[in-house]
Each structure stands twice: as structure tokens, then as C-alpha cells.
Amino acid sequence: MLLEINQITRYFGGLCALAHVSFGIESGSVHGLIGPNGAGKTTLINILSGITPATSGNLRLGGRQIETFPAHKVAALGVARTFQNIRLFPALTCLENVIAGQHLVASRPLLPRLMCLPGARRQEETYQKQSLEILVRVGLGDRANLPAQHLSYGERRRLEIARALASRPRLLLLDEPVAGMRRQEMLGVAELIRSLANEGMTILLIEHNMAFVMELCSQITVLNFGSVITTGRPADVGMHPEVIEAYLGKTDHYA
Ligand SMILES: Nc1ncnc2c1ncn2[C@@H]1O[C@H](COP(=O)(O)OP(=O)(O)OP(=O)(O)O)[C@@H](O)[C@H]1O
């Protein structure tokens, strides 16, 4: 297991958003995290990425205990995420947004970079080149010099993914990456997720579109009211009576 989530609980005042959540994410897999609105999915990703502390419980990444680590330290260990409510720099270009993602884990000290010393300049050129490659990979190669605020909604979601990829994570946490996308765009993101996993990246995918999740994930964890109903293979999870009940009446298809 790359990540072991063990008995994670989170209270917001008197509200229990997560109650003793435990499951593991296998290295190189695409693991789905589903559940109705308010189930605690985003809260869990916030905890995994070090943005929100857990009230109790522990997390092991590659065998290392990380539940007390702040966000920058978790990022440095190779965990990157996208946000459900897209968080980009609207006035910066797409390329600059991705480069900002690389600087999150930049190894070189800031001063030589600010002084534009030759070594630092070469490093910046490498960042630029790599960032452009990532933009091409998410299908935004022709948007590199466009400010993020001019992108369509779906394009912004893809730029979020590109920014997260810039830090070359080993664990990528995607919070509803295809929400609001058209079918064709969705298929493109599915293909991207598949290819990243084939390269060995581990992916935790939150998504309401069941067909999308079922097709991509090898394991799915279902949350409801902060508790895990079940973790298992898509076919088994889809037949689980409590899962069917939690989703009763929902008929999600590719839009
Ligand atoms: N910062 C916070 N302060 C107080 N309550 C919060 C906070 N963040 C989340 N909650 C509550 O915790 C519960 C879980 O919220 P969360 O956003 O994790 O759900 P979710 O599964 O991501 O839902 P959705 O599918 O709508 O995105 C909800 O009841 C929510 O109102």
C-alpha cells in the first residue's frame, strides 16, 4: 500500500465529518472515493494533503507516519491535489500557473533564482519546458500564453490537473476533476488518468459520475455521513445494498 488511512476522524465543532475512516490505496492504482454530498470526501482529501488536521487517526505514506505534517511537507513527499472549487491564479497565464505548481517543490533556493544567476536561469528554462509538456499532455498546449481567467470551465479543471502534475507527485488526489465537463472532454481526462496510472502514479479520484468512476478505478471506497460503507472492486461495490440505498434514484451517465 502506498497510503494507509487508519481510523481518521474529523469533527467540525459538534459535527462529525469523518468517523474512523480506514482504507488503503495500492501503489499505482486508481482508487475511487464516492459518496453523496456532504459525505466527507473533500474533508478527507484536505486531511490527506495536510491542509486540515485530523481530530484523530493516522496516515502512513510509504510506511511513513504523516498525519501531523503540514501541507508543504506532505507536498514535498510527493502528494499533489486538485481543488473541487478550482484554485488557479486567474491573471497568470496557463504556463505560469503550471510553473507555480513546480515551484511548490522546487529544489533550488530562492535567492539565486530571484537574481537570475545562470544556474538558476537554466533551471527556470527546464521548468518552462516541462510545464509546457504537461500543458500539452492535458490538451492545453495551445493555451500556454493565455491568462487562466479566459479559459472555459472544463479547461480550468484541466489546468488544475496540470498544476498538480507539475510537482511530479507519486500520489495525486483529484477532487471531482470532470465536474461540469462535456462528454468528449471527460473522455480525454479519463485517458489521461489511465496513462498516469500506467506510468506508476497512484491516484485517488473523487467523482460523482458513477460510470466514470466504475470504468477507471480498480478499487472504490464509499463514504456516507462520514463513515466508510465499503471498499472493494467496482462490480462488488455497485451491488452492495447500502451503496444502492445511498444512491437510490441516482442515474449518473457520461453527460
Ligand atoms: N471547514 C468546515 N467547517 C465546518 N463544517 C465543514 C467544513 N468543511 C466541511 N464541513 C462539513 O463536513 C461535512 C463533509 O463535507 P465535505 O465537503 O467533506 O463533503 P463532500 O463529500 O466533499 O461533499 P460534496 O460531494 O458536496 O463535495 C459537511 O457536512 C460539511 O458541511
Ligand SMILES: [Mg+2]
Ligand atoms: Mg467535496
